[in-house]
Amino acid sequence: MTTTTETPTAAYEDIRYEVDGPTAVITMNRPARYNAFRGRTVEELITAFRAAWADRTVQAVILTGAGEKAFCTGGDVKQRAETGDYGPTESGMFEIGYLHKLIRDIPKPVIAAVNGLAIGGGHVLHVLCDLTIASSSARFGQSGPKVGSFDAGFGSAYLARVVGEKRAREIWYLCRQYDAATAERWGLVNAVVEPERLLDEAKAWAAEIAEKSPTALRFLKQSFNADTDHQAGLSNMAMSALDLFVASPEGAEGAAAFAEKRQPEFNRYVQTH
Numbered sequence: 001m002t003t004t005t006e007t008p009t010a011a012y013e014d015i016r017y018e019v020d021g022p023t024a025v026i027t028m029n030r031p032a033r034y035n036a037f038r039g040r041t042v043e044e045l046i047t048a049f050r051a052a053w054a055d056r057t058v059q060a061v062i063l064t065g066a067g068e069k070a071f072c073t074g075g076d077v078k079q080r081a082e083t084g085d086y087g088p089t090e091s092g093m094f095e096i097g098y099l100h101k102l103i104r105d106i107p108k109p110v111i112a113a114v115n116g117l118a119i120g121g122g123h124v125l126h127v128l129c130d131l132t133i134a135s136s137s138a139r140f141g142q143s144g145p146k147v148g149s150f151d152a153g154f155g156s157a158y159l160a161r162v163v164g165e166k167r168a169r170e171i172w173y174l175c176r177q178y179d180a181a182t183a184e185r186w187g188l189v190n191a192v193v194e195p196e197r198l199l200d201e202a203k204a205w206a207a208e209i210a211e212k213s214p215t216a217l218r219f220l221k222q223s224f225n226a227d228t229d230h231q232a233g234l235s236n237m238a239m240s241a242l243d244l245f246v247a248s249p250e251g252a253e254g255a256a257a258f259a260e261k262r263q264p265e266f267n268r269y270v271q272t273h
């Protein structure tokens, strides 16, 4: 199989984009920050997903992370602690809500190949993918309530569709990490393989998908999505709420505590109404 690069990888700083036969492979590439995303990362992911959508040779997309430690650990909390936001972008916007919708709307199956930690907003990304294949060393969890953040859109509502209400609430309220075997038992991932086989396995699934009718798969994906498309409205509200929350003293305390490697002090923010 030949590897072609439709959009020059040189144009990307935070991700890599390659087309390998019928598969586009998008790799979040900030290993020093465990592939946490900043505004620029999100902007580049949007460009890459749109390139994969537009490319008639691409029939499936793989989303993965660089290195062995992490798939993605969500928003770059250090950047947030430093500047109060997720850094500059070309558009001037932080379009994570749009990225969530794009992963759902691209009419080609998206496979998350989870190679390590999938935490916070990084966990949300794999949940939104059509399929997830995990390395046996992968770990899964939400962390927002520990670091002054939450995703009350797809991140909670769609997660509950995947694992059920009780487990979704546990994941968000306790912010624990779960191993790949537990994730498989809970229906959070489709398959678990040894780390060295992860990308080949994901590519094999993509090749199997590529043998099928793209039009049939397009309609099926849209049909699966239709039942939860109303959550896009919830996501809009959730992202507006989150913009306000991360700028609040309570939100800022969470990010500062992470950057300063200390426990956050949240008790003064308990409300009585």
Ligand SMILES: CC(C)(COP(=O)(O)OP(=O)(O)OC[C@H]1O[C@@H](n2cnc3c(N)ncnc32)[C@H](O)[C@@H]1OP(=O)(O)O)[C@@H](O)C(=O)NCCC(=O)NCCSC(=O)c1cc(O)c2ccccc2c1O
Residues within 6 Å of the ligand: 032, 033, 034, 036, 073, 074, 075, 076, 077, 078, 079, 096, 117, 119, 120, 121, 122, 143, 144, 147, 148, 149, 150, 151, 239, 242, 243, 246, 258
């Ligand atoms: C993921 C961890 C549990 C890993 O712990 P471990 O002990 O194994 O490793 P280290 O903690 O030493 O991490 C190694 C190295 O990477 C840096 N790093 C890891 N994650 C991040 C990150 N998210 N941001 C920045 N940097 C990160 C870490 O600091 C270390 O660097 P050193 O230089 O110190 O060696 C643990 O790292 C961890 O808990 N990470 C934070 C996970 C987290 O809370 N993520 C963010 C959640 S909030 C979020 O994702 C989010 C999503 C959205 O969509 C939003 C939308 C709109 C507004 C806000 C949003 C938002 O906040």
